[in-house]
Amino acid sequence: MKEQKRIQEGLITESLPNGMFRISLDNDGLILGYVSGKIYRSFIRILPGDRIKVQVSHYDSTRGRLIFRLRNKDSKD
Secondary structure: OOOOOEEEEEEEEEEEHHHEEEEEEOOOOEEEEEEOHHHHHOOOOOOOOOEEEEEEOOOOOOEEEEEEEOOOOOOOO
């Protein structure tokens, strides 16, 4: 049976080289994340300060995959 991955919400705190990001999770965790293929192909820009959804593996809880950028309430896009 395929293992389910945990999906958590967080905030981008820092943009690192090679498409990596430092993410502060809502449960006070700090992880390293990378952009998923769907976001990369759609040319969605991820900037520090954006709220995102991250898919975290049960095996390595220090790394995650950015799967969705949440809309900010104050933005007009």
